[in-house]
Amino acid sequence: MKDLAERAVNGDDRAVARLITHAENCHPDLYEAMRIIHRHGGRAQVIGITGVMGAGKSTLIAEIALEYRKRGKTVGIIAIDPTSPFTGGALLGDRIRMSRLTMDPGIFIRSMGTRGMLGGLTGAVYDVMEIMDASGKDVIIVETVGVGQAEVDIIKIADTTLVVLVPGLGDSIQTIKAGLMEIADIFVVNKADVPGIERTMAEIESMIDLGHRPGVRKTPVLATAAKECKGITELVDAIEEHREFIVGSGSLPDRRRKRYEAELVEIIRKRLMTMIFDEKVFREKVESLIGRIEGKETDPYSAAEEILDGLLK
């Protein structure tokens, strides 16, 4: 495990790939590697990309990655697609749109299933970010699953969050404004070649104006046509501007602290869940408590209390 971490830190792609697998599978010895990885991380710029299904996120990411390559940066891409809650399987198709990036040694793409996590991310995403970061990637782009309203966890990990929309959503922007619309550092209206772009831009802008206070950074709205490579330079400029803004205003450390907090919570959550539900001793206790809840001998709250008491001893 340690050897794998050393190789990953030296930029060995195979070691990076294998470590990511261990992170996804919650390998019990992963922490040995992550100790080393963490010492080498914290340098990379993290860009989160979220938005409705079919908005063109993968195509947009491919273009953003190519633009960063032109600017001399190396790029890691984490592309997340949903895992079936019924079979546990997943069809990960983001590489289809990123085919052109496959042969570039300065780009590392990893497709991941959500594996039961809600919120648009996957449990291992923190580890994977740190691994890519430590392996020397300058920019890490995280693509969430196609989201509706509640999948807003991306802001916990990204320095800059892009919300991607498309023309033709019309009044539905009203309906999604409560979740998704609150987390954008930059709005991107993709498929700008589709009719209705002006109206969509205007709707988003007026929504931003409503909540805007003087002296506060105003969320920019940019139009792109990723398939035609239009608006990409401007978009990457806007991402860089936002980065300068969070560095200048001193909010970058806050964002990083939030990420480490979310990571810590996730690690503890995983460990606790494994302990309570997988370890034999506890599993037996849980089973017997479920039986007692069923027989009205106890209630779920008291049962939970009993389990937690057992843990704290």
Added chain:
Amino acid sequence: MERKIRVLVAKPGLDGHDRGAKVVARALRDSGMEVIYTGLHQTAEMIVNSALQEDVDVVGLSLLSGAHMTLFRDVTDLLKEKGMDDVLVVGGGIIPEEDVTPLKEAGIRGVFGPGTPLEDIIEFIKGNVKG
């Protein structure tokens, strides 16, 4: 520790017919595997690079053009070269009977022609994947 089988499904070469690949990809997904579909027109180098980054247990190749003797072998050769010969390689498509043995000798351990029941492919993968 939960371990999921990860499979890369790829279409090498110029053949643009991907219905079979998609049917297989879907069946593997429904059997609980994580399937990475790369899309059409992949070179052997692209397939092996993707397999490396995705750290897959299995590479599934689909080809209907008749170029399997060259393109499938390019993939296994390159995997060997990169020290990734522990990856299980399977192939499917229009493959004449007499090509099956040479393909297997070249490291394509499972060869599935038209009409193969999807369960056979799933079982073969589950039975032959390492560790």
